[in-house]
Amino acid sequence: MLIFRQLFDPQSSTYTYLLADPATREALLIDPVFEQVRRDAALAAELGLKLTWTLETHVHADHVTGAWLLRKQLGSRIALAGASGAEGADRDLEPDALVRFGKRHLEVRATPGHTSGCLTYVLDDRSMAFTGDALMIRGCGRTDFQQGSARTLYRSVREQVFSLPDECLIYPAHDYRGLTVSSIGEEKRFNPRLGGEVGEGDFVGYMDNLGLAHPKQLQVAVPANLQCGRPQDDSKLAEEPRWAPLTYTFAGIWEVQPQWLEEHLRNVQIVDVRDAGEFSGPLGHIPGAQLIPLGQLAESARALSKDRPAVTVCRSGARSAQATVILRQAGFDQVANLAGGMLRWNAQRYAVEGASE
Ligand SMILES: N[C@@H](CCC(=O)N[C@@H](CS)C(=O)NCC(=O)O)C(=O)O
Ligand SMILES: [Fe+2]
Numbered sequence: 001m002l003i004f005r006q007l008f009d010p011q012s013s014t015y016t017y018l019l020a021d022p023a024t025r026e027a028l029l030i031d032p033v034f035e036q037v038r039r040d041a042a043l044a045a046e047l048g049l050k051l052t053w054t055l056e057t058h059v060h061a062d063h064v065t066g067a068w069l070l071r072k073q074l075g076s077r078i079a080l081a082g083a084s085g086a087e088g089a090d091r092d093l094e095p096d097a098l099v100r101f102g103k104r105h106l107e108v109r110a111t112p113g114h115t116s117g118c119l120t121y122v123l124d125d126r127s128m129a130f131t132g133d134a135l136m137i138r139g140c141g142r143t144d145f146q147q148g149s150a151r152t153l154y155r156s157v158r159e160q161v162f163s164l165p166d167e168c169l170i171y172p173a174h175d176y177r178g179l180t181v182s183s184i185g186e187e188k189r190f191n192p193r194l195g196g197e198v199g200e201g202d203f204v205g206y207m208d209n210l211g212l213a214h215p216k217q218l219q220v221a222v223p224a225n226l227q228c229g230r231p232q233d234d235s236k237l238a239e240e241p242r243w244a245p246l247t248y249t250f251a252g253i254w255e256v257q258p259q260w261l262e263e264h265l266r267n268v269q270i271v272d273v274r275d276a277g278e279f280s281g282p283l284g285h286i287p288g289a290q291l292i293p294l295g296q297l298a299e300s301a302r303a304l305s306k307d308r309p310a311v312t313v314c315r316s317g318a319r320s321a322q323a324t325v326i327l328r329q330a331g332f333d334q335v336a337n338l339a340g341g342m343l344r345w346n347a348q349r350y351a352v353e354g355a356s357e
Contacts, residue, residue: 002104002123003047006171006180007040009033012063012217013174016040017130019123020049021102028053028101029076030121030130031173032066034229038238040066041074042250052101055093056080057132057173058118061146061222062215065229069237078228081110084117088228093119106130109160113153114141120161128169129184135161136172137179140193143207145214146222150207154200162188243267243309246336253321256311256336261286262350268309273297273323274342278315283342284355286313294319294326301330309334317341 003020016036020027027049032040044051051074054067058081067078068088079099082092093099095110099121106121111134118141121130133141135157143150161170166185188195193206215221224231231237240246244264246254261268270289272279279291292300294314304310310332312320320337327335338345346352 003027003049004128005043007036007043009036009063011035012215013176014060014063015171015173015175015180016066017171018043018049019101019104019106020047021104024102025049026052026102028055028099028106029066029070030055031057031060031132032070034064034066034069034224037066037069037073038248039250039252041070042248044074046250051076053077053079053099055099055106055121056084056086056119056225056228057121057130057134058115059084059086059146059222059225060173061218062174063217064221064224064231068227068229068231071228080228081117081119083110083112084115084226086117086226086228088230111135111153111156111160113143113149113151113156114146116147116152118156122164122168126165126168128171129161129164130171130173131161132173135170135187135191135194137170137175137177137182138187138191140191142210142212144210144212145218150204151200153207154194154203157194162194241334241336243334244336247339251321253324254336255317255339257339258345258348258350261311261338268311269304270311270313271297271304271320271323271327272313273320274314280354281356283315283346284352285342286345287351287353289313294323297323297326298330301327301332304332306332309336311336311338313338313345314341316343 001022005018007016016032017030054070054076070076077090079091093108097108098105105124109120111118111120114133118134164184168184170182244256270286272285272289272291273294279285312323314320317340324335324337
């Protein structure tokens with residue numbers, strides 16, 4: 001048994017993989033992205049997982065890793081190739097090393113060529129391999145910078161990756177066309193650069209003529225990743241909201257708990273986005289709440305102050321989640337959804353007014 005999630009960063013077309021042992025709840029992330037740390041941490045929390053490791057397939061040139069920030073926030077440990085030249089890892093991985101998470105593990109294979117420190121991680125039962133930018137779906141990593149070498153990459157893929165069983169699924173670090181997964185058998189047959197009868201000389205000729213522009217983030221990403229994603233300037237760290245102990249959900253919504261709201265009713269503006277009938281219906285409304293039905297919120301947001309935090313409320317917490325999105329688009333920074341809406345508020349017996357019998 002394995003918990004497995006494939007996550008995507010649209011900015012850099014990077015895949016991040018979450019793997020966890022359902023028995024012990026120990027988890028690891030392969031190739032987390034700095035800007036997605038909040039999302040990944042929320043997912044791990046919602047699934048009840050303890051993040052123990054972040055692994056890099058290589059020192060990326062197109063995005064900054066989330067490894068350092070995840071270690072700071074969740075206490076996970078950082079591992080990547082000793083050959084990567086990166087500083088600040090908790091473990092330097094060598095070929096044949098095992099990275100354990102609960103009762104499961106990944107086996108480390110050295111697959112240099114895209115960079116000199118590229119690793120492929122193979123799941124213990126050889127059903128999945130995380131190939132980074134060594135082998136991509138019908139493609140492979142470029143070899144024109146970061147100590148890249150087409151000859152080395154050819155041998156890595158042929159010897160270390162294509163030696164896996166044909167059924168083994170291939171999960172790369174990137175895809176630029178919307179493809180998510182392949183298999184060894186498929187890539188051996190159909191990979192235009194490395195499959196079929198393609199020889200080493202053919203591959204080198206192909207790679208010498210890719211003609212790709214350098215990644216836009218190259219100058220920022222490589223130095224940051226050589227420090228495992230530690231920002232030079234701490235002010236770049238995304239500000240966590242300070243006005244309340246908010247939770248960020250995997251759905252991308254900031255939430256506040258009923259108990260906090262009950263204790264701080266006077267400090268916030270409560271925006272109830274239900275219809276008028278519900279506002280004075282059996283569930284009543286929170287004392288001091290303003291009624292602005294969701295359909296009118298975009299237009300009526302002007303009536304609200306941007307200087308006081310806004311908490312949105314509805315029956316279950318669903319419409320009010322969308323209300324936070326609308327208010328943020330209207331320029332409100334301090335916005336949160338009341339978790340569980342009026343249903344939970346009533347179930348926990350907090351004060352209401354205007355309730356019909
Ligand atoms: N346009 C992308 C760069 C894409 C790129 O160069 N990707 C690297 C991976 S770090 C690669 O090896 N690409 C191989 C290919 O696209 O064939 C960006 O600016 O981030
Ligand atoms: Fe790469």
